[in-house]
Amino acid sequence: MQTIQTALCSFGMSGMLFHAPFIDVHPKFQLKAVLERTNRIAHKKYPEIQSYSNLDELLADDDLELVIVNTPNITHFEYAKKVIQAGKHLVVEKPFTATVHEAEELIALADKYGVKLSVYHNRRYDSGFRTAKKVLEKSLLGELVDVEMHFDRYVPELSYKVHKETPTPAVGNLYDLGSHLIDQSLVLFGMPHSVYADFASHRPNSKVIDYFDVKLFYESHKVTLKSSYFVREPLPGNIFHGKKGSFIKSNADVQEKDLQSGKIPSSPDWGIEPENERGLLHAEINGKVIKEYIPTERGDYMRYYDQIYNSIREGMDLPVTGLDGLKVIKVIEAAIKSNTERKVIDLKI
Template sequence: MTTSTETTDVRAGLIGYGYAGKTFHAPMMLATRGLALAAVASSDPAKVGRDLPDVEVIADPQALIARDDIELVVIASPNASHAPLAATALAAGKHVVVDKPFTLNLAEARKVVALAEAQEQLLAVFHNRRWDSDFLGVRQAIQSGLLGRVTHFESHFDRFRPEVRQRWREGPGPGSGIWFDLGPHLIDQALQLFGLPQRVQADLAMQRSGALTDDWAHVVLDYGALRVILHAGMMVAGGSSRFVVHGEKGSLVKRKPDPQEAQLLSGMTPGSPGWGTDDDDMLFYDGSGDERRIAAPAGDQLSFYRGVADAVRGAAPNPVPPIEALTVMAVLEAAAESARDGRTVALPLTERERAALA
């Protein structure tokens, strides 16, 4: 990876302008100091043109990758294209950001990580939920010792979308389904807090009428005495909390999720006044029957792209090192295997990978 301390903006190209590209990547890239969104590769140039009239639109992702003026390629296309596009961009000498899930499987992830190492290029996966207000608040509470030794950690991404929509994420193809869509967020946050689990047990289901892929996921990570529950569903109209944590000194509940996705959908510019502000307090119970409110810190997913821009210029470490993204894929794959075979599964990581993570 380059160690230059240049102060010019990192010129970036975005591949894909679906939900992820339009809602998350483009607004954050445009709002990040030190980063310049130079071009977007999309099959819908009119859509990009309406939103980003000053940004060049290219039909062919390969043509964007081949441009000499593009230093960083951001891949927000359908999941099946992540690994091949990342490999092409790395081979062309570009730095790469890949939306989650990193790849379709662990084998693909290993190949892309190895190529990034060989090319000495930055490779980061968009695990933006590390900078959510709800997660930051729960992490602070755990690390402060407020809960004592944690024995139960429950993390939910629940939504109410009872009708199946016509989009690739809800179709029968590879990399579709709620576990590949929301599982990477849930997994990455758990690994950031607790490290590698000993074993994984999972159950995936199709609950909606006309469902073509899993739309309900319940995964248990075994940490010995600690159990971490990761859950996502599409038939939840209300009543479930984002986080529930129990420990030897008390319990913590965070009811509502981080507001940044909703703010982006409303058109708020990332980093503007009120960005990431969360008015939903965490609730702490110490066993005496009292309820104490604890303010949640503000979230700031812009930290990801600030970190990427600084890392490309050699001014900071990679905000999401490749080994961490690879480990998320190992848990994602182990859970899919567990659900398919009806058994608990150990993580398929090598000793070298475990050592690199440590």
């Protein structure tokens, strides 16, 4: 087995929690290098890695096959373009890019250079989303009427990370948390035919969006995607209503919390939610009305890297394609236009 030599372009929260732990314990990957301009935090945690002070030096490492572009949102396009031109496979953190035009350019460039390009939409592997997806795949709710998906937090203070609070392209809650919800909706239902959105900035002195309410319209149903930094009491993250029943489930995926506590992703109980967070299914099935809590699917971000390996080594499908990432940005652009013009925006699918 030939391991995939992998590098991270930064070692902030994304690199430290959502990438390095999985690459480090995955037997088919090796964390070989990290881009760290000043503090060698990654090198202290992983002494065998190579620390590079700039991207050009990192990309000159011929042993590297895969580069994770997990730098601030506004830099994704610039970094990803250089990685592709260096002939390396790449994973780009969400949001893929700031604009659809940038996404299109990167997809075309990856095709030209023959490299694999994936976007890191890890929330496809959250336990709550995987459970809701299974309920829908079994058609337990009948024809859908209304869907609501939340990604709320209680964070009234501004971030200490200046780039997250500076009103530049690809900054704000719509790009940060909204991209997760939009991707989840697109996985379940495909592209909507139209979009309506309302944004706000509720935190004192906030200059970027920290609240959004985005409506995605489909032929048979509507999807509402909401996020706010002023939700002290969490609402259910997944609310699905169909003509035969409802499914309601919290956002209780344990993976981020466990990563923050230092838990290893290869632990036997990885991704298993507490039993009291099970989703409620209230529906008519085979002529009988049932109301019961159903088992939660295991959350597992490692599946993403399993599929990345299979794609690079075996030629199998990527877990998330560049086109998937582009579609998310297309919806975001439509939502921004809707909020600005205060009207429903039709999407050309």
